[in-house]
Amino acid sequence: MANEEKIHPGENDQQITLIDDKGNEELYNVLFTFDSEDYGKSYVLLYPEGAADDDDVEIEAFAYTPDENGDASSGDLFPIEDDDEWAMVEEVLNTFLADDDMQ
Template sequence: MANEQTPKNEDERQITLVDENGNEELYEILFTFDSDDFEKSYVLLYPAGTAEGDDVDIQAFSFKSNDKGDPAEGDLYPIESDKEWDMVEEVLNTFLADDDNDED
């Protein structure tokens, strides 16, 4: 996916990603977090309209936000290093494990 995005209503927390062919796909923001080790902010996205319990392909990007810290208003960048991916996967796995514990 390309770095282009179109913000929607701030309350909706949605981002439209545009790929290299100009195809648009709407995503919901799962969560954002900051990494002191990499001195970056990250956003994790999943396809909008996904039913609860469905398997989804989660997209992850680093971002530079606007003054309000909103990733839907800033620029997204691909994650390129293996160390960064490992860190993002660890944060995601912790988030998913905590979410599973909250449902019990």
């Protein structure tokens, strides 16, 4: 199935502002980024700024173009529209969350 993915935890100061369809801005923290050899893309997973550890948090995921430093914070974000690609991203997220629970 998928190749081994290299997960890069988000830096404390790595944040992205998302703008919804109505023009509202919301600040998100980077949970982690990873690259997929199968799809030839980089991905970023985000959660809302100010979310408490015990809150159920909706995590946003995007493919992205890294900036000159390889970061997602100032590169372009792209929606993930392919079902198989979504399944791969969810699998990586579930592995990340399971590993995080073990620590």
